[in-house]
Amino acid sequence: GENVEQHPSTLSVQEGDSAVIKCTYSDSASNYFPWYKQELGKGPQLIIDIRSNVGEKKDQRIAVTLNKTAKHFSLHITETQPEDSAVYFCAASNAGGTSYGKLTFGQGTILTVHP
Amino acid sequence: DTEVTQTPKHLVMGMTNKKSLKCEQHMGHRAMYWYKQKAKKPPELMFVYSYEKLSINESVPSRFSPECPNSSLLNLHLHALQPEDSALYLCASSQDEIPGEQYFGPGTRLTVT
Numbered sequence: 749g750e751n752v753e754q755h756p757s758t759l760s761v762q763e764g765d766s767a768v769i770k771c772t773y774s775d776s777a778s779n780y781f782p783w784y785k786q787e788l789g790k791g792p793q794l795i796i797d798i799r800s801n802v803g804e805k806k807d808q809r810i811a812v813t814l815n816k817t818a819k820h821f822s823l824h825i826t827e828t829q830p831e832d833s834a835v836y837f838c839a840a841s842n843a844g845g846t847s848y849g850k851l852t853f854g855q856g857t858i859l860t861v862h863p
Numbered sequence: 864d865t866e867v868t869q870t871p872k873h874l875v876m877g878m879t880n881k882k883s884l885k886c887e888q889h890m891g892h893r894a895m896y897w898y899k900q901k902a903k904k905p906p907e908l909m910f911v912y913s914y915e916k917l918s919i920n921e922s923v924p925s926r927f928s929p930e931c932p933n934s935s936l937l938n939l940h941l942h943a944l945q946p947e948d949s950a951l952y953l954c955a956s957s958q959d960e961i962p963g964e965q966y967f968g969p970g971t972r973l974t975v976t
Contacts, residue, residue, distance in 0.1 A: 791967035
């Protein structure tokens, strides 16, 4: 089955700095890669996603890049703000076989943005 | 509207109790999911319903019993739980089962005493 590794497990930055979180996946058939932000006491919130036919996607201060050859994808947050502090999860999924609909999550990154 | 609602927010139950968790979405999504999340861990998939039929059961113990009464509602019936079942139970929905945006509810914090 799919295995997703996420690094770092914790990340501390100063307000205004950039933050980068990286994930690698094992199943070359995976073709959908979402990123979720989970604040304390809340459910995960989808913040950006990318499909395997695209190399990069951007939405205001956040961007995701995908390298299919190396099987890794990254989340980039620019101009970080204290409200970006949360746990971030990457995930991978594929449309084929018996595992469709199943997201395999990374272990999460605790991001802390210091004012 | 991308809202998934879950009730109750918190639930404390004894090991001999029977209780139910409820989830509702009005986005017209045809796939709904139950996840279990332990502290500082990612969500773990339990069940997937697609077009109101159970399509994935991740070998979940029978003390957890899912039900999908209609395309907008998803229930999780709980019976004879163990203390290690204490966790945050998350419901999610997506347009269909093909990889796409899954929207999560806020979860039910379950404590089994």
